[in-house]
Amino acid sequence: xxxxxxxxxFQVLKTGQSMTLQCAQDMNHNSMYWYRQDPGMGLRLIYYxxxxxxxxxxxxxxxxNVSRLNKREFSLRLESAxxxxxxxxxxxxxxxxxxNYEQYFGPGTRLTVT
Amino acid sequence: GxxxxxxxxxxxxxxxxxxxxxxxxxxxASDYFIWYKQESGKGPQFIIDIRSNMDxxxxxxxxxxLNKTVKHLSLQIAATQxxxxxxxxxxxxxxxxGFKTIFGAGTRLxxxx
Numbered sequence: 696x697x698x699x700x701x702x703x704x705f706q707v708l709k710t711g712q713s714m715t716l717q718c719a720q721d722m723n724h725n726s727m728y729w730y731r732q733d734p735g736m737g738l739r740l741i742y743y744x745x746x747x748x749x750x751x752x753x754x755x756x757x758x759x760n761v762s763r764l765n766k767r768e769f770s771l772r773l774e775s776a777x778x779x780x781x782x783x784x785x786x787x788x789x790x791x792x793x794x795n796y797e798q799y800f801g802p803g804t805r806l807t808v809t
Numbered sequence: 810g811x812x813x814x815x816x817x818x819x820x821x822x823x824x825x826x827x828x829x830x831x832x833x834x835x836x837x838a839s840d841y842f843i844w845y846k847q848e849s850g851k852g853p854q855f856i857i858d859i860r861s862n863m864d865x866x867x868x869x870x871x872x873x874x875l876n877k878t879v880k881h882l883s884l885q886i887a888a889t890q891x892x893x894x895x896x897x898x899x900x901x902x903x904x905x906x907g908f909k910t911i912f913g914a915g916t917r918l919x920x921x922x
Contacts, residue, residue, distance in 0.1 A: 699852070730912075735817055737898060737912030738853070785852050795841050795860075795902065798910075800852030 697721055699801035701786050707807045708776040716771040716804050718786030724799075726792035727769035728753075729761060731782040732803075738785065744769055745792035776808045817896060821919040828886040830916045832899035837880060839901035839911075844873060844884045847896045847915070856884070856897075886918075894920045 699720045708714055720727065725746045730738040730753075740753030744763040758780060760772045769788075773780060783805050787798040822828045834842065840861040845853035859866045859873045859882075866873050872885040882899050898915035 735914055737900075737914045739912075740910070787852075793904070795904070797843070797855045797858070800854070802850070802852050 699786055699788055699799050701784075701801040701804050703804060704802065705805050707809065708773075709809055710777060712776050713772065713774050714776065714806075715773075716784055716786075716806075717768070718770065718801060719768045720786075720788040720799070721767065722788060722790075722799065723766070724788035724790050725766070726789045726796075727763065728787040728789075728798065729759070729769070729771045730785045730787065731755065731780075732785060733782050741771065741784075743792065773806075776806075778808045780806065781808045782806060817915050817917045819917045819919065821921060822889050824891060824920055824922050825888055828884075828889045828893070828918060828920075830884045830886075830897050830918065832882040832884075832913050832916075834880050834882060834899065834901040834913075835911065836901060836903055837877075838903045840904055841902040842873070842875060842882050843900045843902070844871075844882075845898055845900065845912075846893075847898070849895075853898070889918075889920050891920045891922055894918055 702717045728743040729741040739755050742761040744750045747766045750761050762770050783803045785803050786801040789796045789798045843858040844856040847853045857868045857873050870887045874883045896915040896917050898913045900912045902910040
């Protein structure tokens with residue numbers, strides 16, 4: 696039982712390049728989330744998927760797109776990377792999309808945009 | 810406590826002492842609170858939670874206290890160990906008909922051997 700896995704662990708992009716961050720969970724959770732974490736700040740929600748087939752914007756969705764590929768997988772795409780998107784990205788999952796349910800986090804992807 | 814900006818508040822304690830980490834939350838409608846631990850290079854890990862109808866909850870070596878009057882949350886770690894060194898942050902959630910969880914910036918705990 697690996698929990699939440701993310702690939703890649705590290706990535707360096709040039710401004711304007713695109714990439715997709717992958718996330719998978721093996722806990723049969725319904726809900727999945729993408730966050731970014733910047734130095735000295737708390738996690739900020741980018742997008743979430745309450746259940747397979749649905750996605751919704753979070754607090755900071757601009758510049759990102761997501762795909763809930765199936766129940767296990769939730770990917771985050773940067774179509775045209777900008778230096779402001781340099782951050783650590785965390786994927787999380789929870790049994791249901793309710794604030795009262797614990798979220799389980801992946802190890803993170805450290806992205807640098809030059 | 811909470812922090813905005815580039816530098817996290819830091820707490821340094823001696824191994825074996827008790828640690829108290831504080832958090833001020835913002836939304837009086839928040840009804841669920843969680844403490845997370847984040848070790849270097851890893852994702853956040855759930856430690857303990859508390860609902861707004863409680864003012865204290867205990868786990869293994871950890872206790873969370875909630876003071877709704879002043880919107881304050883604290884995490885107490887008993888007999889702090891080197892393995893407790895990490896960033897700790899609180900999160901508050903409100904059941905407002907949609908997903909709404911706000912994470913604090915965190916406090917860095919150093920444990921001196």
